[in-house]
Amino acid sequence: QSVLTQPPSASGTPGQRVTISCSGNSSNTGRYNVFWYQQLPGTAPKLLIYRNNQRPSGVPDRFSGSKSGTSASLTISGLRSEDEADYYCAAWDDSLSGVVFGGGTKLTV
Amino acid sequence: QVQLHQSGPGLVKPSQTLSLTCAISGDSVSSNSVDWNWIRQSPSRGLEWLGRTYYRSKWYDDYALSVKSRITINPDTSKNQFSLLLNSVTPEDTAVYYCARSGSDKGFDPWGQGTLVTVSS
Numbered sequence: 001q002s003v004l005t006q007p008p009s010a011s012g013t014p015g016q017r018v019t020i021s022c023s024g025n026s027s028n029t030g031r032y033n034v035f036w037y038q039q040l041p042g043t044a045p046k047l048l049i050y051r052n053n054q055r056p057s058g059v060p061d062r063f064s065g066s067k068s069g070t071s072a073s074l075t076i077s078g079l080r081s082e083d084e085a086d087y088y089c090a091a092w093d094d095s096l097s098g099v100v101f102g103g104g105t106k107l108t109v
Numbered sequence: 110q111v112q113l114h115q116s117g118p119g120l121v122k123p124s125q126t127l128s129l130t131c132a133i134s135g136d137s138v139s140s141n142s143v144d145w146n147w148i149r150q151s152p153s154r155g156l157e158w159l160g161r162t163y164y165r166s167k168w169y170d171d172y173a174l175s176v177k178s179r180i181t182i183n184p185d186t187s188k189n190q191f192s193l194l195l196n197s198v199t200p201e202d203t204a205v206y207y208c209a210r211s212g213s214d215k216g217f218d219p220w221g222q223g224t225l226v227t228v229s230s
Contacts, residue, residue, distance in 0.1 A: 035216040047218035099158035
Protein backbone atom coordinates (compact mmCIF):
# COMPACT_ATOMS: atom_id res chain seq x y z
CA GLN A 1 0.00 0.00 0.00
CA SER A 2 1.49 3.29 -1.14
CA VAL A 3 1.86 6.26 1.20
CA LEU A 4 0.34 8.67 -1.32
CA THR A 5 -3.12 7.81 -2.64
CA GLN A 6 -3.98 7.99 -6.32
CA PRO A 7 -6.93 6.58 -8.24
CA PRO A 8 -5.80 3.39 -10.00
CA SER A 9 -7.25 4.43 -13.32
CA ALA A 10 -8.50 7.38 -15.32
CA SER A 11 -9.74 7.76 -18.86
CA GLY A 12 -10.70 10.30 -21.44
CA THR A 13 -11.18 10.84 -25.14
CA PRO A 14 -8.85 12.83 -27.40
CA GLY A 15 -9.18 16.56 -26.78
CA GLN A 16 -10.73 16.17 -23.35
CA ARG A 17 -9.30 17.32 -20.06
CA VAL A 18 -8.52 14.83 -17.30
CA THR A 19 -7.39 15.38 -13.73
CA ILE A 20 -5.52 12.89 -11.55
CA SER A 21 -5.49 13.37 -7.79
CA CYS A 22 -2.82 12.61 -5.21
CA SER A 23 -3.63 12.61 -1.52
CA GLY A 24 -1.18 12.53 1.39
CA ASN A 25 -0.88 13.96 4.87
CA SER A 26 0.89 16.60 6.93
CA SER A 27 4.15 14.62 6.87
CA ASN A 28 4.47 14.63 3.11
CA THR A 29 2.27 16.51 0.63
CA GLY A 30 1.05 18.91 3.30
CA ARG A 31 4.56 20.08 3.99
CA TYR A 32 6.65 19.44 0.89
CA ASN A 33 6.53 19.98 -2.84
CA VAL A 34 4.80 17.41 -5.00
CA PHE A 35 6.28 15.95 -8.15
CA TRP A 36 4.63 14.10 -11.02
CA TYR A 37 6.13 11.46 -13.30
CA GLN A 38 4.91 9.90 -16.51
CA GLN A 39 5.84 6.33 -17.34
CA LEU A 40 5.21 5.06 -20.84
CA PRO A 41 5.06 1.28 -21.28
CA GLY A 42 8.46 -0.36 -20.99
CA THR A 43 10.33 2.85 -20.16
CA ALA A 44 11.71 4.62 -17.13
CA PRO A 45 9.55 7.27 -15.46
CA LYS A 46 10.00 10.80 -16.77
CA LEU A 47 9.68 14.01 -14.75
CA LEU A 48 6.53 15.89 -15.71
CA ILE A 49 5.97 18.43 -12.94
CA TYR A 50 8.25 19.64 -10.14
CA ARG A 51 7.59 21.95 -7.16
CA ASN A 52 3.83 21.36 -7.47
CA ASN A 53 3.28 23.25 -10.70
CA GLN A 54 6.55 23.75 -12.58
CA ARG A 55 7.19 22.13 -15.96
CA PRO A 56 10.66 21.06 -17.02
CA SER A 57 11.69 22.32 -20.43
CA GLY A 58 10.25 20.15 -23.15
CA VAL A 59 7.08 19.21 -21.27
CA PRO A 60 4.03 20.56 -23.15
CA ASP A 61 1.91 23.18 -21.40
CA ARG A 62 -1.03 20.77 -21.72
CA PHE A 63 0.33 19.33 -18.48
CA SER A 64 -0.25 21.34 -15.32
CA GLY A 65 -0.02 20.69 -11.60
CA SER A 66 -1.52 22.20 -8.49
CA LYS A 67 -1.53 21.65 -4.76
CA SER A 68 -3.85 22.61 -1.95
CA GLY A 69 -3.35 21.49 1.61
CA THR A 70 -2.44 17.81 1.61
CA SER A 71 -3.77 17.10 -1.89
CA ALA A 72 -2.27 17.66 -5.30
CA SER A 73 -3.52 17.15 -8.80
CA LEU A 74 -2.21 16.74 -12.31
CA THR A 75 -4.33 18.04 -15.16
CA ILE A 76 -3.85 17.08 -18.77
CA SER A 77 -5.67 19.26 -21.28
CA GLY A 78 -6.25 18.48 -24.93
CA LEU A 79 -5.75 14.78 -24.32
CA ARG A 80 -3.75 12.92 -26.97
CA SER A 81 -3.30 9.21 -27.61
CA GLU A 82 0.38 9.45 -26.70
CA ASP A 83 -0.60 10.55 -23.18
CA GLU A 84 -1.69 6.99 -22.46
CA ALA A 85 0.68 6.04 -19.65
CA ASP A 86 1.02 5.54 -15.92
CA TYR A 87 1.29 8.69 -13.80
CA TYR A 88 2.87 8.86 -10.36
CA CYS A 89 3.03 11.55 -7.72
CA ALA A 90 5.87 11.81 -5.19
CA ALA A 91 6.92 13.90 -2.20
CA TRP A 92 9.37 13.86 0.68
CA ASP A 93 8.00 12.31 3.87
CA ASP A 94 9.23 13.43 7.28
CA SER A 95 7.99 10.35 9.15
CA LEU A 96 9.77 7.97 6.81
CA SER A 97 12.73 10.29 6.14
CA GLY A 98 12.56 9.59 2.46
CA VAL A 99 10.73 10.11 -0.80
CA VAL A 100 7.35 8.41 -1.10
CA PHE A 101 5.35 7.68 -4.22
CA GLY A 102 1.71 7.22 -5.07
CA GLY A 103 0.53 3.87 -6.37
CA GLY A 104 0.16 5.25 -9.87
CA THR A 105 -2.77 6.05 -12.12
CA LYS A 106 -3.14 4.28 -15.45
CA LEU A 107 -4.52 6.74 -17.98
CA THR A 108 -6.42 5.34 -20.94
CA VAL A 109 -7.09 7.57 -23.92
CA GLN B 110 22.64 16.79 -21.39
CA VAL B 111 22.95 14.49 -18.39
CA GLN B 112 22.73 10.77 -19.04
CA LEU B 113 22.81 7.85 -16.65
CA HIS B 114 23.78 4.36 -17.73
CA GLN B 115 23.22 1.38 -15.47
CA SER B 116 25.10 -1.90 -15.42
CA GLY B 117 25.06 -5.03 -13.32
CA PRO B 118 23.76 -8.60 -13.19
CA GLY B 119 20.12 -9.39 -13.78
CA LEU B 120 20.07 -12.48 -11.59
CA VAL B 121 21.10 -12.74 -7.94
CA LYS B 122 20.77 -15.72 -5.64
CA PRO B 123 18.86 -15.45 -2.37
CA SER B 124 21.01 -14.31 0.60
CA GLN B 125 23.62 -12.84 -1.75
CA THR B 126 24.40 -9.19 -2.51
CA LEU B 127 22.79 -7.23 -5.33
CA SER B 128 25.29 -4.88 -6.95
CA LEU B 129 24.49 -2.24 -9.60
CA THR B 130 26.44 0.69 -10.99
CA CYS B 131 25.23 3.94 -12.52
CA ALA B 132 27.68 5.78 -14.79
CA ILE B 133 27.17 9.53 -15.13
CA SER B 134 27.83 11.63 -18.22
CA GLY B 135 27.22 15.36 -18.45
CA ASP B 136 27.48 15.98 -14.70
CA SER B 137 29.74 15.11 -11.78
CA VAL B 138 29.04 12.71 -8.94
CA SER B 139 30.85 15.26 -6.76
CA SER B 140 28.54 18.14 -7.71
CA ASN B 141 27.55 20.25 -4.69
CA SER B 142 23.98 20.79 -5.84
CA VAL B 143 22.61 17.39 -6.84
CA ASP B 144 21.85 14.03 -5.27
CA TRP B 145 22.31 10.58 -6.77
CA ASN B 146 19.51 8.16 -6.06
CA TRP B 147 18.43 4.54 -6.42
CA ILE B 148 14.76 3.71 -6.90
CA ARG B 149 13.11 0.37 -7.59
CA GLN B 150 9.77 -0.69 -9.02
CA SER B 151 7.90 -3.93 -8.62
CA PRO B 152 4.26 -4.94 -9.12
CA SER B 153 3.85 -5.63 -5.38
CA ARG B 154 5.65 -2.54 -3.98
CA GLY B 155 5.22 0.02 -6.77
CA LEU B 156 7.88 2.71 -6.99
CA GLU B 157 10.11 2.68 -3.93
CA TRP B 158 12.91 5.16 -3.22
CA LEU B 159 15.88 3.30 -1.75
CA GLY B 160 18.38 5.99 -0.95
CA ARG B 161 20.84 8.61 -2.15
CA THR B 162 24.39 9.83 -1.91
CA TYR B 163 25.43 13.44 -2.23
CA TYR B 164 28.41 15.74 -1.76
CA ARG B 165 28.20 18.97 0.22
CA SER B 166 31.83 19.58 1.12
CA LYS B 167 31.81 16.01 2.37
CA TRP B 168 29.88 12.86 1.44
CA TYR B 169 26.47 12.09 2.88
CA ASP B 170 23.94 9.33 2.35
CA ASP B 171 20.29 8.73 3.25
CA TYR B 172 18.49 5.41 3.09
CA ALA B 173 14.89 4.29 3.15
CA LEU B 174 13.91 2.79 6.48
CA SER B 175 12.68 -0.35 4.71
CA VAL B 176 16.18 -1.28 3.53
CA LYS B 177 18.42 0.73 5.85
CA SER B 178 20.06 -2.28 7.47
CA ARG B 179 20.98 -3.85 4.12
CA ILE B 180 21.88 -1.04 1.75
CA THR B 181 24.97 0.94 0.83
CA ILE B 182 25.25 3.58 -1.91
CA ASN B 183 28.81 4.51 -2.79
CA PRO B 184 30.16 7.27 -5.00
CA ASP B 185 33.17 6.56 -7.19
CA THR B 186 34.79 9.86 -8.12
CA SER B 187 37.53 8.25 -10.24
CA LYS B 188 34.94 6.78 -12.61
CA ASN B 189 32.21 9.43 -12.10
CA GLN B 190 29.64 6.87 -11.08
CA PHE B 191 27.81 5.55 -8.06
CA SER B 192 26.79 2.11 -6.98
CA LEU B 193 24.08 0.25 -5.11
CA LEU B 194 24.81 -2.66 -2.81
CA LEU B 195 21.87 -4.49 -1.28
CA ASN B 196 22.78 -7.49 0.82
CA SER B 197 20.87 -10.52 2.09
CA VAL B 198 18.43 -10.34 -0.81
CA THR B 199 15.22 -12.36 -0.96
CA PRO B 200 12.72 -12.86 -3.79
CA GLU B 201 10.92 -9.77 -2.43
CA ASP B 202 13.83 -7.71 -3.77
CA THR B 203 13.02 -8.73 -7.35
CA ALA B 204 12.32 -5.47 -9.16
CA VAL B 205 13.41 -3.07 -11.86
CA TYR B 206 16.10 -0.87 -10.33
CA TYR B 207 16.66 2.70 -11.51
CA CYS B 208 19.28 5.30 -10.76
CA ALA B 209 18.26 8.95 -10.95
CA ARG B 210 19.59 12.44 -10.28
CA SER B 211 17.78 14.96 -8.11
CA GLY B 212 18.53 18.28 -6.48
CA SER B 213 17.35 21.81 -5.80
CA ASP B 214 13.85 20.40 -5.36
CA LYS B 215 13.60 19.71 -9.07
CA GLY B 216 12.62 16.06 -8.87
CA PHE B 217 14.21 12.93 -10.23
CA ASP B 218 15.62 13.83 -13.63
CA PRO B 219 17.01 12.09 -15.53
CA TRP B 220 16.60 8.39 -14.83
CA GLY B 221 18.76 5.49 -15.89
CA GLN B 222 17.39 2.96 -18.31
CA GLY B 223 16.44 0.49 -15.58
CA THR B 224 17.78 -2.97 -14.73
CA LEU B 225 15.52 -5.91 -14.02
CA VAL B 226 17.04 -7.84 -11.13
CA THR B 227 15.57 -11.22 -10.32
CA VAL B 228 16.35 -12.90 -7.02
CA SER B 229 16.17 -16.63 -7.56
CA SER B 230 18.22 -19.73 -6.99
